[in-house]
């Protein structure tokens with residue numbers, strides 16, 4: 316192939332870098348991606364947005380934060396501003412793994428995985444195995460694991476799954492968090508903490524709002540509306556769903572839907 320010798324190549328359609336070694340069935344559809352929009356009917360528009368998200372995404376340079384759009388199939392790219400290499404790969408960890416991960420892709424730590432890297436930065440993560448170091452997700456961290464989480468955990472959104480039972484040793488910093496299983500630990504949320512029915516949370520919470528569905532449990536100190544916003548890497552703007560809620564009445568609070576994210 317014409318790209319075979321190159322380490323990464325530039326897409327002819329849109330000028331993005333991509334690795335020629337990645338499987339790319341999507342390339343056949345590439346022309347559609349950049350096709351001029353037909354009409355501004357909102358359904359079509361929404362469909363196109365969705366379509367685009369499947370094919371490409373906006374990522375930020377780890378060094379200089381310059382944003383760029385990359386093809387969904389790319390495994391790495393180069394920052395156009397500072398020339399730093401940016402990993403875009405997804406990692407699936409099924410055994411011991413100790414290297415540092417810094418990717419704009421996703422991480423899947425399977426039940427048999429043992430991730431001892433001191434630091435992991437990724438887009439979204441699914442944690443089903445042992446996590447020993449720190450984890451930051453630009454997007455969502457889904458936790459389906461029972462045991463101790465000794466490192467720091469931060470993410471725009473965290474989901475603690477129904478069967479999870481975690482004990483977080485260090486502060487958990489989130490935009491929003493949904494607790495469907497059991498969790499103990501301190502949470503600093505920029506906006507919302509939601510404890511679903513059958514969920515339980517033990518630990519202090521700082522958030523703009525908290526909801527505890529009927530059947531859910533929360534015990535700990537609650538500070539409303541003073542989320543310490545020193546956390547630059549979390550998304551800054553999300554409207555709080557509820558301004559505040561009296562501390563006393565939490566467990567009887569009516570269930571409230573968490574805004575879909």
Ligand SMILES: [Zn+2]
Pocket residue numbers: 326327328329330331345386
């Ligand atoms: Zn492209």
Ligand SMILES: [Zn+2]
Pocket residue numbers: 376377378379380381394395396397398399
């Ligand atoms: Zn850069």
